[in-house]
Amino acid sequence: MKTRRARELKKCEDRLAEIERAIAELDDAISQRSDELAAVTKQEHEGGATYARYTDNLRLRRLRSKLNQLQTELAGYDMEEAARAKRNFDKTYPKMQKKLEDIRDLVRKDLCSDDVLPKFTFAQRARTGGELSTKKGHHEGMEKELATEFRDINKRYTAQLVQVKVCLIAAYPDSYC
Numbered sequence: 001m002k003t004r005r006a007r008e009l010k011k012c013e014d015r016l017a018e019i020e021r022a023i024a025e026l027d028d029a030i031s032q033r034s035d036e037l038a039a040v041t042k043q044e045h046e047g048g049a050t051y052a053r054y055t056d057n058l059r060l061r062r063l064r065s066k067l068n069q070l071q072t073e074l075a076g077y078d079m080e081e082a083a084r085a086k087r088n089f090d091k092t093y094p095k096m097q098k099k100l101e102d103i104r105d106l107v108r109k110d111l112c113s114d115d116v117l118p119k120f121t122f123a124q125r126a127r128t129g130g131e132l133s134t135k136k137g138h139h140e141g142m143e144k145e146l147a148t149e150f151r152d153i154n155k156r157y158t159a160q161l162v163q164v165k166v167c168l169i170a171a172y173p174d175s176y177c
Helices: 002-076 079-110 124-147 153-171
Strands: none
Touching: none
């Protein structure tokens, strides 16, 4: 029995050694795969960085092109005329600003005085707006009537004036020479 146990023990030890070798081989394979995965991940990150560089280069080229266009456009402007216009603006703007402030002050003074009528109510404004639109419609109607009844009035007036002057010249030739 001892020999059988010894054989069984030897088999188990051999089997254990085999399993340990298999585990060591699997650990090596896992290590190799991890290294390969790390290399692929590194390449992926480098690819992303390369892509970012390419997009940055393309953006830089577009911006340079736009800058060249703007510089060409800027070179086409008459800088002397622009400077002259700026000087003119700088000279007249304060005067116009002062004039505007004076007008605003006058309006404020007039609006704040006691003799100003109370502000129009909504109904008054609506009535005034209605009257205005009615008058505009009447005016348009009158213009249409004028256009139909007095068509070619300037041409007829000019022709009549020419006839009158020709008759006057024919009747009194000495006074027009």
